[in-house]
Amino acid sequence: MNSLLKSLLTTSNPFNSTGEVLAWIERRNREVEVKVKEVPFSQLRGWGFDAATGNLCHESGKFFSIEGIDVYKNQDRVARWRQPIINQPEVGCLGIICKEIDGVLYFLLQAKIEPGNINCVQLSPTLQATRSNYTCVHGGKRPAYLDYFRSARQDQIVLDQLQSEQGARFFRKRNRNIIIRVDEEIDIGEDFRWLTLGQIKQLMACDNTVNMDTRTVLSGLRFPADGDTCRGLALTDVGHALFASERQIDGQMTIDGVLHRVSELKSRYELIVDKIPLKDVTDWNVSDREIARGDRRFFRVLGVNVTIANREVSTWCQPIVQPMQEGLCVLFAQKRGGVLHFLMQAKVECGNFDVVEFAPTIQCLTGDFRKVATPPPFVRQFVDGAVKGRVLFDTKQSEEGGRFYHEQNRNVIMLLDEDFDIDVPENFLWLTLGQIKEFLRFNNYLNIQVRSLIASLQYVQ
């Protein structure tokens, strides 16, 4: 059997058991002292408002900035608004090193502290670097393992994709999602552990344990067609169906059929986003304390002073984005014509690179779905328990803790009963897992929320 498939099916790791990993994360959380103190922008060392534009920028001109955008879109209804957005026009790198040990592929994850995390430490990729990081603008040392990625040969690449970040918060931000395979012995730092894919998926089912970056990188993994070897293994009730559809590309609609629907929606829906000075963003107030709307909707930008005391003490200041509510992302699955399908929503988000991307069936992140007069499709039925099926996954997941402050969103995968009929609006499509993986290869078809859910699919009991 292929070592990737073995990794997926292996949950007992002789080097680090899942229990030990959880205990290790807990210990790291205890050992480390993270102080995140809200400070006024006027005391945010290294940061300031540009006199001409009002944009909140770092004095080096690097890292990121908080700017304004003017948005026009016509999905559902014509809407035009202005809002602050994070502008970070560079491709960061999210990289995972993997290595075959005794026929099983192990992934090297890092217990990483990030200021926005609810629980300080989460499992992150081997390398998680902004371009500023790896060109050392901040004057720090080079990130660990960077050179493995820089010098990787073609045949060491497991996957290498450019994928989008949060489209409502970032202006067309993308990161490179890369997995490389090494054969040689490598030094393992004390913050790092080798884990199997099966283990990582188990850990994803624990609240706020595997960070967003790890989830997006792993979402793109494709498993070789190797059906027979799965027989008799401890797959979940739906594991077999999932495997079948992972290998099978075409469901009820072909890839070309999906591309046709996507072209149609991308030509029908308009999204015009112009960068504007932050000072021209009406409806939002900039005070020394925060950038926020008078009605306290959506999110606010605040300044924080971060101190991490561990073996050594480091301290820095940065702006960070805090959501005004806890979000909800739900992905519906259903066996249709004998094959498991997932219900994708083609969604226009203002920071999208290409008008629409596929989002989860339900994605309520920017506003409080309990309070809006006409909630998005399926929200009311889901909340009221009117959707007939079985919950496969229900976990709180954090957004990236380097930019988002205490943002956790409920992630749910729900398997609908086969005889539960639902009508879907024109921008919803049922895709098989095989199709989803094919679209993942070619970048910018699936948004970060749905990639996170796809990564969380549990195959093994």
Added chain:
Amino acid sequence: MNSLLKSLLTTSNPFNSTGEVLAWIERRNREVEVKVKEVPFSQLRGWGFDAATGNLCHESGKFFSIEGIDVYKNQDRVARWRQPIINQPEVGCLGIICKEIDGVLYFLLQAKIEPGNINCVQLSPTLQATRSNYTCVHGGKRPAYLDYFRSARQDQIVLDQLQSEQGARFFRKRNRNIIIRVDEEIDIGEDFRWLTLGQIKQLMACDNTVNMDTRTVLSGLRFPADGDTCRGLALTDVGHALFASERQIDGQMTIDGVLHRVSELKSRYELIVDKIPLKDVTDWNVSDREIARGDRRFFRVLGVNVTIANREVSTWCQPIVQPMQEGLCVLFAQKRGGVLHFLMQAKVECGNFDVVEFAPTIQCLTGDFRKVATPPPFVRQFVDGAVKGRVLFDTKQSEEGGRFYHEQNRNVIMLLDEDFDIDVPENFLWLTLGQIKEFLRFNNYLNIQVRSLIASLQYVQ
């Protein structure tokens, strides 16, 4: 044999022979009187410079506008400049209807007049409509055949792709490239003819005959693997090799290998393009006569009054872009490891949707390659005849005549000798035709110039 493949292999059309089609285009060119008169912007009816921004816009706010961009890029070397650009933030539709007659697929092309065409009439898609066209902003009648595209069912779609336009002239412009198949009888207007794909490819070998829109739409056609049926047919010397590589996806590098290289280049190369007011475009002078640089490089924007006298007279004013030189696009092909490969250049162009797209091996459009001190790779060798091989195709092709004035560029495909070794820079990749077609499906991987060349490949003697 599949009817598309038959169409490709059929050059004798019982309904319209290629000779008749050429005579028909010539007759249409004689019959129609097209007057394109340069007029000062102050007399450009319906158009004017916006007081605040200096942008050249239509009074309806529709169609397109000439605005400014500020560009930063770091490919080759860091460069920053400002330039005018055409902004048309809507997806137009380029559609071709095809129909099977006696087992052969025929494509419905139109003899269309466009003001910028050197020779007035060229063969264009069945439908060539801006969104303004089909929402009738200009108050005209609905374009012919539009409703066939609007009501097409999933199973009638042959291809449906969003593809980029000229990246140095348009700001992230894309058009929908769509081919639909109809079964019913349809009325054929006097400007329309049914042609086989083989015929259209013959006609592409004539200067300025098949317009850019037709070429880009047809470039995405994929032929079913059906090798045996091609034996004994009158294929060109390289026709067999072309067929072999059209069906074979992987050459010396896999699709995932190419995606890896693309991700690497997209993360390394930065392209930051900000829209700015045209009045802030330094180095370019706006007079009543034109928008142009003092040194007369690149292109100029002028105003034209167009009168077309045919059965009825229509007249309108519009800005149009005129290049300062004739361009050169060359695609190198070579049999490598027994499979035909094409040498693609990953190129940053300022209007690109996604940083780099694959361009022809040589693409010299924006400046005069004879005059620059350090011409792009391969230009000097090509011009000096130092590239050893055989020219398969060498034709002057027009850019889109609705926006570009008398722009024709030399399009060359050259088959390098198998033993001719060339070193390629890091941003050049050898792809098979099968790989090229796969990237075409997923949008925005190949630029319009290389799509035009791919469409021109001659399979049949």
